[in-house]
Amino acid sequence: MLRFSIKNAFRKKSTAILASIGVGVGLMLVFVIGAFTAGVTAQFQSNLAQTIGIVEVLEKDVDTRTNSHLPLSLPDDLFTTPNVGDFISQYNVEVQAPFFYTSNYSGEDQLRINGDLLTLKAINHTLDQLWGGPTNNLIQGRVFEPESKEIIIDSRLLTDAQFPVGLGDALGVKLDLGDVNKSSLTIVGVYQQDDIGAPPFVPKEYYIYTDISTLWNFFNISGLETNSYTAIELLFNVETTKETNLFVDRINTYSNGGGYSPIFVVAFALAAFFENFESTFALFDGFAAIIGFITVLAGGMAIIVTQLMSVTARMKEFAILKSTGWKNRHIFLNVIYESLTLGLLGALIGLGLGTLLILLFSSGGSPFGGASATITTGGIIEVIAYALGLGIIGGLYPGIKAARVRPVVVLKGE
Numbered sequence: 001m002l003r004f005s006i007k008n009a010f011r012k013k014s015t016a017i018l019a020s021i022g023v024g025v026g027l028m029l030v031f032v033i034g035a036f037t038a039g040v041t042a043q044f045q046s047n048l049a050q051t052i053g054i055v056e057v058l059e060k061d062v063d064t065r066t067n068s069h070l071p072l073s074l075p076d077d078l079f080t081t082p083n084v085g086d087f088i089s090q091y092n093v094e095v096q097a098p099f100f101y102t103s104n105y106s107g108e109d110q111l112r113i114n115g116d117l118l119t120l121k122a123i124n125h126t127l128d129q130l131w132g133g134p135t136n137n138l139i140q141g142r143v144f145e146p147e148s149k150e151i152i153i154d155s156r157l158l159t160d161a162q163f164p165v166g167l168g169d170a171l172g173v174k175l176d177l178g179d180v181n182k183s184s185l186t187i188v189g190v191y192q193q194d195d196i197g198a199p200p201f202v203p204k205e206y207y208i209y210t211d212i213s214t215l216w217n218f219f220n221i222s223g224l225e226t227n228s229y230t231a232i233e234l235l236f237n238v239e240t241t242k243e244t245n246l247f248v249d250r251i252n253t254y255s256n257g258g259g260y261s262p263i264f265v266v267a268f269a270l271a272a273f274f275e276n277f278e279s280t281f282a283l284f285d286g287f288a289a290i291i292g293f294i295t296v297l298a299g300g301m302a303i304i305v306t307q308l309m310s311v312t313a314r315m316k317e318f319a320i321l322k323s324t325g326w327k328n329r330h331i332f333l334n335v336i337y338e339s340l341t342l343g344l345l346g347a348l349i350g351l352g353l354g355t356l357l358i359l360l361f362s363s364g365g366s367p368f369g370g371a372s373a374t375i376t377t378g379g380i381i382e383v384i385a386y387a388l389g390l391g392i393i394g395g396l397y398p399g400i401k402a403a404r405v406r407p408v409v410v411l412k413g414e
Helices: 002-009 013-051 074-079 099-105 125-131 212-222 241-256 270-313 315-323 328-365 377-403 407-411
Strands: 054-059 088-096 117-123 138-141 150-154 170-174 182-191 205-211 231-236 265-269
Touching: 013 270, 013 328, 013 377, 054 241, 054 270, 074 088, 074 231, 088 125, 088 212, 099 117, 099 170, 117 125, 117 212, 182 205, 182 212, 205 212, 231 241, 241 265, 241 270, 265 270, 270 315, 270 328, 270 377, 315 328, 315 407, 328 377
Parallel strands: 117 205, 150 182
Antiparallel strands: 054 231, 054 265, 088 117, 088 231, 138 182, 150 205, 170 182
């Protein structure tokens, strides 16, 4: 019966193939979205794992990050904080320049899209090496020298920047809003920086790093506060975000109680950012899944219409089969098998087209940014399950109609 059903499924070849293509397009969408979602999720989970235990400390109640001014003594104060300091394994410090310093290199004219920013930061080379920061991840050149006008740049600038970013090239820096005082920084190295998996329409921020003393000298020219940090990063030996948040709460509680007086600080876990981003992406994933499901149902309607046309045109055939001994269940199963054949063909089309699209997007045109797609066994099973479900649903009514045929009435031509 199975071979007979498969052959009958393509009795009207053009109609059957069009129905399978309709199903295949919907299943392709489900497959591609699932693959890229799996890739993005894996990347976010990797980023989350790398940031567990990292806590960033800023000055409290400042309107912008660059207005955060932490005293040089604060790292020592953090190490003496009750139920906190004994659990800190490493720390790092940074100073961030005002955005106008590098405003000439922002936006779609200089980078990818409007909203992209180039940000100048300063770090302590020794601490950053121990921390495993950008100075520890160079892929070209060398680290900047202390108190020199040298920088290392984000590796993504090599492809995204529309201005010279080779070793030895110089980037201009505005030291005031009126463009009166200017300076330049020479590129001496490139550090590896991977995308976090955000879609390409999301603006990026590119960091370039120099020595803290160099940036403080610039601040002196700009009339800005020197000898303070913008942020301090702490690393705790923990394994979960919940444990990380415990130390965040302790620092914030101690600060609110005047523990770091005369300054008040706010601490937060970097892992919380990736958890929030992943939650936001889950909403997009759900919306995309609904679209895919609707598309698949539209393709399933093609199977129902195709089978109804086929059954209507073959009523005399079913009557003859019944007259020769076929039972209702045999005819019903025959129609179901035909529908399943069309659905499975749609699954093959969807998997084939989906794989081609995934390979195309993964080669550089991914709508999910730098994240690669992950073709999973679960994704393939999902597509096949959709196809089987659509095949069964698409064949139910036509199968019931065919099974109820009355040979005497049909063969009489009534």
